[in-house]
Amino acid sequence: MKNNKSTSFGLAITTSLVIGTMIGSGIFLLPASLAAYGGIGLFGWLFSALGAICLAWVFAKLSQWQPGLGGPYHYTRIGIGEFPAFLVAWGYWISIWTGNAAIAMAAVSYSKLLYPPLAESTMMSTSLALAFIWLFASINLLGVREAGLTQLLTTCFKAIPLIAFGLIGIFFIDIEQITFETTTTESLPGSIIAAAALWLWAFLGIESASIPADNIREPKKTIPRATIIGVLLVAIVYLLGFVVVLGVIPAEQLAKSDGPFADASTIIWGSWAGIAMTFVALVSTLGALNGLILMGGQMPLAAARDKLFPKLFGRLNRRSTPSLGIILSALLTSTLILTTVSKNLLGIFNFAILLSTTSILIPYVFCSAAAFRFQESGKQKFKAVSLIIITLAFLFSLWALAGAGQEAVYWGFILMLLGIPVYTGLKIASDKQSQPDNE
Template sequence: MTTLTTPPPAVTPTGTPAGNADEAGKHARRFGLPVATALVMGNIIGGGIFLLPASVAPFGTISLVAFGVLTLGAIALALVFGRLAERHPRTGGPYVYAREAFGDFAGFLAAWSYWITTWVSNAALAVAAVGYLDVLIPVHGSVAATITAALVLQWLPALANLAGTRYVGAVQLVATVLKFAPLLLVAVGGLFFFDPSNLGPFQASDQGPLGAVSASAAILLFSYLGVESAAVSAGEVRDPRRNVGRATVLGTLGAAFIYLLGTLAVFGTVAHDELVGSTAPFSDAVNAMFGGSWGGTAVACAALVSMVGALNGWTLLSAQTPYAAAKDGLFPAVFATKRRGVPTAGVLVTAVLASLLTVYNYTVGSEGVFELLVLVTTFTATVPYLLSTAAQIYFLASGRSARVDRRRLVRDAVLAALAFGFSMWLVAGSGYAAVYQGVLFLFAGVLVYAWIAARKARAGTAA
C-alpha cells in the first residue's frame, strides 16, 4: 500500500472541504442538485447527438442494442463515481481517487490526462460550433472571420467562468434547458409521426450480430464521456456526499433518455436509405414531422446552444483537476489560486491553449493534425476512468477505508467490475492510432511529473 504524503483536508458536516470556506462570496455559489445534474447532462451531450442517428444508421436498428449496452456501462460508471464521491467529496474527482488509492504518481497521471482531454476537447467543440453558426451567420468565406467566431465561442464561456461559479451554474442551467427543448421535441414528438417502414433492416451490414453491435458501439462509445463532471467539481457542490452521486446518475440517465429516444425517433421519421446519407438527421426529422425546410435552422440553433453549454461546463472542469493537483504540489502552484469560487489560472491557461490549437487548426491543420489530437482525447479521457474504477476496487478489496459499507460490498464490487470493463471497452474503441499517440502524451507527462516531484523534494529538504 502506498503511503500518502499529504493527508486529505478536513470537511464540514455537509461534506464540503473546510479549506474552501473563504472562497464564498456573492459571485461564488455552490451548485445544488439541479445545477450539478445540468453540468453532467450538458457535458455528456455536446454536438454529437445531432449526427449520431446517421452515424449508426448503416448498421441498422441493431445499433440501438449497442446503445442499450453502453447505457448500462455508463450508469455503472456513474454509480461508482457517486460512491467514490461519498468517500472523498473533494474537487478533482478521478485525480483525488487515484492519488488516495495509489499515490502521487497515479494521481498526477489522472490529472494530466484529464487536463489534456479538456482543453483539446474545448478546441474541437469551438471548431464544430462554428459549423453550426455558419448556418445562421455565414462566416466560412473568410479565414479571419472563422477564427474570430471560434475564439469568441471559446472565450464567452471562459468569461462566464471567470465571473464566478454563480454565473457558471446559471449559464449551464439555461443552456441545458434550451438544448433539451428541441431535442425533446424530436424525441417525443417523433413518436407521433413514427412509421415502422422507415426503420429499415434490423441488421443492415454484412457483419454478424456481434460484429455489428461492436462496430456501432465503437462509434457510440464516447457519447457518455462527461459522467464524471459532478465528481470533478465535488468541492463546488452543496452536500457533495449526497448530491454528487445523485447528480451523476440523474444526469447520465437524462442523457441516455435523450440519446435513445431521439435516435429511435429519427429512425422512425426519416427513411433508412435517406438517413444513411444524411448530414443533418435531426433537421431531416423536423422537416419530415412538420413540413417545410426550417429544420436546418432550428437544429443549428439547438446545436449551437448545446456546444456553448458544453464549453461552459468543460471549461470549469478543465480548471478543477489542475487546481486539486496544485493544492497537493503536483501541478504548478499558479493553478491553486481561486477567485469567486473558480480556479482562474486554470481557466485562463485552458482558454489560451485551446485558442492556440484552434488557430493552428485553421491555419496549418490541413494535414489532419488537429483531427489526430481530437482522436487522442478519446483515449486520454478513459485513463482517469480506469484509475478511478481501479481505486474503487482497491478500496473495497483492501478494506482499508472505514467508510466501506459492508452491507453494500458485493453490489459495489460488481458495479466497480462492470465500470472497469466499460472503461477498458472505451480504450479498445479508441483505436490503435489513438492509443499509441495517447501513450506518448502520457509519457510526456512523466517528464513533467519528474520535474515537479524534484522541486517538491527540494522544498521539503530545505524545510
C-alpha cells in the first residue's frame, strides 16, 4: 500500500514510535528494583544496552534489505517461512492486547498519586482504565497519521523532562552514595546478569519503527535511522536517570520507593517537581499505550493480507485504518481489565501478562535468524562485522528469552501451540478457495 506524504510518517514520528514504546511505565520503577545491586546496576545497563543496540542494528538492516508492513512478521515470513511468521503475528498480537491491560492499570496507578480519591473507588479506577483504552483506540481509528502525531506529542512530553532530569540532576548527586556493594548473596557475575535481566524489560520495543512500514516515508532510509537514533537516545536517558536516582536517594530508601524518579525530583527541587515527574510518568505510560495500539493493528493487518490471519483484521475503514482489528483488540483488553474488579480473578490478569513476555521476545530470535539468511544471500556484500553483530543479537535474544523464566517460556510455548488450530483453519479455507469448481 503506497502512502502520500500527507499521511505517511517522517523521521520525527517514526523515531517517536521507538522512544515512546520503549519508555513506558517500567523505567519509572526500575531503580527501586535495582537498589539491591547498587552501582553494579550500571554494568547491567551496559550489558542490556549493548544487546539492544545489536538488535537495533539487525532491525535497521532488515528494514533496508526487505522493508514491509508488519516488521518482525514480514521479516520472518520471507526469511524463514509462513508458519513461523504466523506464530510471530499471533503471539505479538496477544502480547499487545494483554500487555495493554497492564499499561492501562499502570496509568491508573499514577493517576491515583495525582488524584488520591481514585484509590478509594474500584469502579472509578476500572472506568478510568477502560477510558484510557478506548480514548487511544479512538485516536487510532481516526487514522494512522493522527495516531503518529499523538505519539510524537506524548514522546516529547516525556522525553524532554527525562533528559532535563538527567542533565541537570547529575549536578546534585552524591558520588559517594554510588557504591558497588550489594545486599544480595549473588556473585559479581551473577549480580550483573540479574541486573541486566531487570534492565531488559525497559529496552523492549526496538522493533516498533519497522511495523507500520507502509505508512513511513522512504522506509529504507527512515526506519533504520529512527531505530538506531531511538535506541541510542533511550539508552542515554536511562543511564542518566538511573545515575541521578542512585546518587540522590539513599539505597535503603530507594529499595522501598514507589516512585524513584518522583522522589529524587522532590529531594532536588521540591514537592512540585515530584508531582510534575508523576505526571510525566503518566504521560509516558499513555504514550506507550498509544504506540502499542497502533502496532496491534498494523501487524495483524500485514498477516491478514497474506491470508495468515482472519480477514476481519485486514478490513480498513474510510481512513485506511484496520478498524475491526483495533476494536476487537480493545474489547479483549477491556475484558481483561474487568477481571481485576474481582480479586479472585486477579490471577488471570497476572497470568496473561506472563504469557505476553515470551511472545514479545520470540520475534527477536526469528528476526536475528532471518538476518543471517539475507546477509549471506548475496544481496548485500558480506562483512565480518555484520555477521558478528547478527550473531550477538541472536545470542542476546536467546538469553533474553531464557531470562524470562521457566514459567513464562513454558506458558508462552503453550500459547504458540494454541495458535495452530487457527493457522490450520486459515489453511483449510485457503485450500477451498484455490480448488477448481468441478461441479
